Amino acid sequence: MAWRWTKLTSAFPDCAYFVSIIRIEWPPPNYSLPPIVHIGPYLLRNNVFVAPMAGVTDRPFRQLCKELGAGYAVSEMAASNPKLWQTEKSSRRINHVGEMEPKAVQIAGADPTMLADCAKFNVERGAQIIDINMGCPVKKVCSSWCGSALLQDEKLVGRILDAVVAAVGVPVTLKFRTGWDRSNKNALTIAKMAESAGIAMLTLHGRTRADGYSGAAEYDTITAVKAAVSIPVVANGDITSPEKARFVLDTTGADAVMIGRAAQGRPWIFREIDHFLRTGSHLPAPLVAEVQPLMTAHLRAHYAFYGDYLGVRTARKHIGWYVRGLPGAEIFRQRMNRIESIEAQLDALNTFFEVQLAYGKRLQYSLCEQALAA
Numbered sequence: 001m002a003w004r005w006t007k008l009t010s011a012f013p014d015c016a017y018f019v020s021i022i023r024i025e026w027p028p029p030n031y032s033l034p035p036i037v038h039i040g041p042y043l044l045r046n047n048v049f050v051a052p053m054a055g056v057t058d059r060p061f062r063q064l065c066k067e068l069g070a071g072y073a074v075s076e077m078a079a080s081n082p083k084l085w086q087t088e089k090s091s092r093r094i095n096h097v098g099e100m101e102p103k104a105v106q107i108a109g110a111d112p113t114m115l116a117d118c119a120k121f122n123v124e125r126g127a128q129i130i131d132i133n134m135g136c137p138v139k140k141v142c143s144s145w146c147g148s149a150l151l152q153d154e155k156l157v158g159r160i161l162d163a164v165v166a167a168v169g170v171p172v173t174l175k176f177r178t179g180w181d182r183s184n185k186n187a188l189t190i191a192k193m194a195e196s197a198g199i200a201m202l203t204l205h206g207r208t209r210a211d212g213y214s215g216a217a218e219y220d221t222i223t224a225v226k227a228a229v230s231i232p233v234v235a236n237g238d239i240t241s242p243e244k245a246r247f248v249l250d251t252t253g254a255d256a257v258m259i260g261r262a263a264q265g266r267p268w269i270f271r272e273i274d275h276f277l278r279t280g281s282h283l284p285a286p287l288v289a290e291v292q293p294l295m296t297a298h299l300r301a302h303y304a305f306y307g308d309y310l311g312v313r314t315a316r317k318h319i320g321w322y323v324r325g326l327p328g329a330e331i332f333r334q335r336m337n338r339i340e341s342i343e344a345q346l347d348a349l350n351t352f353f354e355v356q357l358a359y360g361k362r363l364q365y366s367l368c369e370q371a372l373a374a
Contacts, residue, residue: 035255037071037232039129040171040200042102044256046071046274048245049203051236051260052106052131052175054138059095060301061318064294065263066100069271071256073104074175077133080109080118092305094122104129106175108136108146112159116167123168129200130168132160134176134190137209148177148209157190161197171200175236178221181210191225191233199231203258206237213261222252234258242276249277265321285362292353295322296346303342312345319349325365326356 037044050057050065050073057065062073076093084090096103105127109115119130134157136147150157165172174194179185191202204225206217217237226233235254239245240262248257263269268286275283302318303311319336323329332352339345356363 037255039102039173042128044071047256048270048273049073049234049256049258050263051258052076053260056264058092058305059099060298060305063099064298065267065270068267069274072102074131075105077106077108077136078118078122080107080111080114082114082117085121094125096126102128104131106131106133108133110146110150110156112163115160116163119164119168119172123170127170129171129173130164131173131175132164134174135205137177137212148180151177151180151186151190151209154186154189154193158193158197161194161199165198172198173201173203174199175203177205177207177209179208181208185221187221188224188228191229195229195231201232201234202229203234203236206235219248219252222254226253232256236260242273242282245273246277265318265324287362288353288356289361291363292350295349299346308342312340312342315345323352326363327359328352328355
């Protein structure tokens with residue numbers, strides 16, 4: 001509780017001065033100062049991060065999320081096989097030209113030497129942080145003994161960590177899962193190995209490889225890992241709202257949260273969560289007048305990044321996510337998937353959002369939810 005004295009002057013010159021006492025509560029209810037998170041020399045803006053997602057977190061989307069409040073973002077995973085480094089797909093994944101710093105590239109593979117060489121290759125091209133993927137549960141990745149499949153071989157994990165950390169002079173981080181399956185959870189062992197190897201930060205998804213993305217994420221393992229290591233720990237999995245972010249941070253003691261699928265179509269979730277963590281209050285839903293030009297700018301950056309033909313087709317998923325939950329979205333999506341040109345795509349999207357103004361100045365996701373419940 002704090003008191004402040006304020007001297008107020010009347011608008012009338014002949015009037016005497018007077019003093020009032022203003023009572024201010026500080027900190028406000030539910031306020032907590034977010035922890036300061038460093039990755040090596042990099043001080044992050046806040047503790048709300050973008051999760052790397054294949055086919056989603058390309059450079060235009062990462063930059064958009066950072067502009068809308070994300071404190072940190074990691075690229076899509078880049079293959080460690082040197083035969084793939086010069087392919088168009090790989091080149092895009094590690095492209096971070098003009099991106100807000102720090103620039104982080106995630107690498108994936110199973111061979112320690114290849115991963116070390118891949119890390120060096122990316123650092124030479126501007127990567128400031130290297131993230132090692134031991135969290136992807138996708139069958140295509142795990143069948144090559146990459147991603148979360150590595151958790152079955154702790155000795156190989158150790159060799160990979162040692163090799164990559166020794167290969168580069170930038171911070172190396174690790175993203176992983178709680179274990180291979182519910183009967184074989186070894187996140188605590190992996191975390192301690194990582195800290196000993198010199199890993200700068202851990203991001204732990206609260207599911208096993210066998211879980212995929214089904215069921216609910218669990219946070220007990222994240223809590224145990226945070227208690228066992230002294231490096232920053234980031235909690236990931238099922239964080240879909242400001243309240244859930246607050247709950248996960250309080251429950252696990254983690255230094256930060258990482259948001260994945262909840263950011264698809266709603267990249268402003270980062271500023272919403274950051275604001276809630278700092279103040280305990282909610283930001284209002286975005287204005288239609290703000291979202292419309294924001295989406296246009298994102299899509300134009302997307303088209304420039306992928307080219308006209310591929311850009312129009314890969315933009316469809318982003319557009320589908322943007323309109324999801326809004327009145328008229330399903331009919332609009334069906335029509336959108338048949339549009340073949342950039343300008344027609346943008347015109348259709350702008351028309352859709354102009355119609356949204358009939359429901360209010362702010363996006364009205366609740367109207368669609370109410371209709372579905374009726």
